[in-house]
Amino acid sequence: MEERRINVVVNGEMKSVDVEPRILLAHFLREILGLTGTHIGCDTTNCGVCTVLVDGLPMKSCTMFAVMVDGKEVQTVEGLGLDSELHPIQQGFREEHGLQCGFCTPGMMMASKALLMENPNPTEEDVRWGLSGNLCRCTGYQNIVKAVLWAAEKLRSDAATFSR
C-alpha cells in the first residue's frame, strides 16, 4: 500500500504522519488525529459542514486529499478557543442561540472565522453571503447570522480595548 509522509501544522502543532493518498483531509483529521470536531455531512461537496481553514482560507475537508495539505497549516474548530475561554465566535453562538442540533456548527464557525478575518465589520448581507456555502438542516439561519454579527462586534471591541 502506497503511503506518503506529510508534514502539516494542525491547530499550531506540527504533525508528521504517513498517509495513503486517497485519505480525505476530513478522515485524516477525524480518524488519524482524533479531531472529531470536524464533521462529515453530505460527503458530496454540498453542505460545508466539514469546513476547516487551510492556510487561513475555508475549504471543504471532504473535498481535499490529506496529502494536499503537506507543508500547510490547518485549523479546525478544536483550535478556535482555549480550554479556559471560548473564542468570541463560540461565545456569539452561545449568546444568540446560534445552534439547534449543532451538527453544522463547526463548519459554520470556521467559515465565520475566515469571513471576520477578511471583513471585521460585516453587514447582515455580508454574513449571509460569506456563509452561503454552509447549510443548516435545522434551518436556524436567523440566529447563526446574529451570532456572527455578535462575534464581529465583540472582536472589534476587544481589539479596541487591546489597543487602548
Next chain:
Amino acid sequence: MYPSRFHYEAPNSLEEAFGVLQMYGDEAKILAGGQSLIPLIKLRFSAPACIIDINNIPGLDYHEEDSDGSLNVGALCRHRTLERSPLLRSKHPTMSATAPLIADPMVRNRGTLVGSVCHADPQGDWASVMLALGGEIIAMNPDGKERAIPVSQFVVGPFQNTLQPNEIAVRAKIPPPRGTRAGSYLKLERRVGDFATVGLAVALEMSGGTVNRAGIALTGVGPNNIQCTAAEQSLAGKTLNSSTIDQAARLSAEAAQPKNDVRGSAEYKRHIVYTFVTRALANRVGMAA
C-alpha cells in the same frame, strides 16, 4: 466515502508533470482545485490509476493581460482570485459577474477556471462565459509546445474535452476586444451552490452605441453549454434598442434546448432565457426590462 486507490504525484515543475503523464497516459488525471474531480473519484465515477497534483508547480497561479490586450488565466488561478480581481472589475464585466456566482465560497477558494472548463460539465458556468468571449484553452505538450483550442472545439460533449492524453491545459486565453467590453452573467439558481436552472453569459464589444461583436451563451438548458450564434449575429453592427434586443432574446430562447426537471419546466426555462437576455442587453442601454 473512500475513493479507490491511486498513485499520487505532486511534481514541482511542468517538466516533471509531463514525465509522469507520459508514464500513465490517459490513466492519469491532472488535479488542480479538485472541486469536481475529487467528488467524481469519491463516487467512483472516475478511478484514475494516477493523480498528478499540479498545485506545487510555480507560475500557474496568475491572471494578467498581454500587451495586445488579451487576458490569460493560469491553470491554478482560483475562482476566489477572479472574484476579487480589480483587473476583471475594471475591464472584464462578464467574467467579473461570473466569478462570485460559481458554486459557494469554499469551492471558490479552491476551484479553478481552467479546471472547470476542462471538466466540461454541461452545467458549468465558465464554459458558457468562454464561449461568449471567444476564449481558448492553451494546451501544452511534453516538448513545451502550445496549442490553442477554441472553447467551442474544446468542450465536445458532457465531460468530454479534446485534450490529448499527453497534453496539460496550462491556461485560458481571452482575445482582446474590438472596442469596449460590456456584458454580464445572470444565473437563476434554487440556492447558492446549486447548478444553474438557467445561466446566461452576454459579452459585448462596443464602439459607442454600436455592437461590434456579441457573444451570447447559455448554461443549464441543454446537453451542453449552448452558443446562441443566430442571436449573436443579429446584433453585430447594430445599436441596442427595443427591437434588436427583443430579436436577440427570441433567437436565444429558440437556441435553448431545455428539459423538464426538478428545476423547472422546459417552457419556464425558455422564458427565463428570453427574460435574461432582455435584461442583460437592456441594462446596457439603461432601459427598463
